[in-house]
Amino acid sequence: MVHLRWSVYDHVSPGSLRNESTRASEHSLSIDSPDFERQIGGAVSERSLDIRAPSQTGLRELEMTMANDALPDAPDPRGVTAVDGTAKARIERAALVLFSQNGVDAVSTREIAGAAQVAEGSIYRHFKSKEVLAEALFEAIHSRLFDLVETALEDADGFEDAVTRVVEVYCEAADEDPALFEYHLIHMFRFGRTDREGRPDPVRLIAEAVARGIEAGDCPPGDPELKTAAALGVVLQPAAHRMAGRLHGLMTVRKAELARAALAALKAA
Incomplete structure (x- = not known):
């Protein structure tokens, strides 16, 4: 499930800052589609887009945040220290999301391996321990x-x-x-x-x-x-x-x- 949340703001100029007084409306949408998840490149804990378009009242900015309520079927391929798309990269990104959601101590290497879609032993080929x-x-x-x-x-x-x-x-x-x-x-x-x-x-x-x-x-x-x-x-x-x-x-x-x-x-x- 992918949840979309966005707010629409009205501004006088491109340099204006968004705040509650300029918020015009808020919107949300939930999409239950594995195909859509794949199209947006897998799950990330948060992704923000700043889309600007002119309106009659000045500058209208649309902010969209896409957040998954769980890790998707396809693991995020972006690495932190590793080359994107490698097994090590998937391990790093899966661990990053799980550690941020649940805390380091509450996450097992089995959970990391499952989210990264690798064998649990693969983690130890790249890192000596979960703490490392x-x-x-x-x-x-x-x-x-x-x-x-x-x-x-x-x-x-x-x-x-x-x-x-x-x-x-x-x-x-x-x-x-x-x-x-x-x-x-x-x-x-x-x-x-x-x-x-x-x-x-x-x-x-x-x-x-x-x-x-x-x-x-x-x-x-x-x-x-x-x-x-x-x-x-x-x-x-x-x-x-x-x-x-x-x-x-x-x-x-x-x-x-x-x-x-x-x-x-x-x-x-």
């Missing part, structure tokens, strides 16, 4: 964020531009693979607190940049770690609200507003 698999998924997005933040800071022209670019990085990562980004967010306390020498840490990069901004006079004095936590919270809390269904649509649509809020948090903390 779960941590590999976390480290994949953690390392990816490190690389993206590092590039954003290197390319930035000044402190405010650096903040804007880092916010964009997190918003783009959240939209590019919502399931993986949400998994990282959910399991930060399980895996993120592990102290491992040489481990890429995007938060450390940001805190160091904030410290340099304070030293240069571009940011008010204060604890760089506290300021970093406040600024990141501006982005991560809306992402958490989207997970809970309190916000809808793409994070990148809100990136300018979130960047301004992050700058305000850095100045206030």
Whole structure:
């Protein structure tokens, strides 16, 4: 079963942000069709499309979220660390969905194998244990964020531009693979607190940049770690609200507003 949910908004300009005051109508539809599931490329925990079309009142934006209430017959072929379409990729994506839905401890390797349509022994050919698999998924997005933040800071022209670019990085990562980004967010306390020498840490990069901004006079004095936590919270809390269904649509649509809020948090903390 595939559930479609979408809202229609009226806007004056393409730069406008969606909010409750501009919501024109809400719609939903359920489709019980394996053929349709195959046509949309298998199940994902959430997929969002931003479709824009002109209307008499300005810009009308249609947001559609497709969510399966269970893993479909055809496993999702997208990998996290593995090449798309391989057995390892199917294992990673099936584990990602199941871990996010039920928690790592509540999911068995047999369930992962069933969802990925592989023999249970195939999991152990790629990962030593379920915990190793779960941590590999976390480290994949953690390392990816490190690389993206590092590039954003290197390319930035000044402190405010650096903040804007880092916010964009997190918003783009959240939209590019919502399931993986949400998994990282959910399991930060399980895996993120592990102290491992040489481990890429995007938060450390940001805190160091904030410290340099304070030293240069571009940011008010204060604890760089506290300021970093406040600024990141501006982005991560809306992402958490989207997970809970309190916000809808793409994070990148809100990136300018979130960047301004992050700058305000850095100045206030």
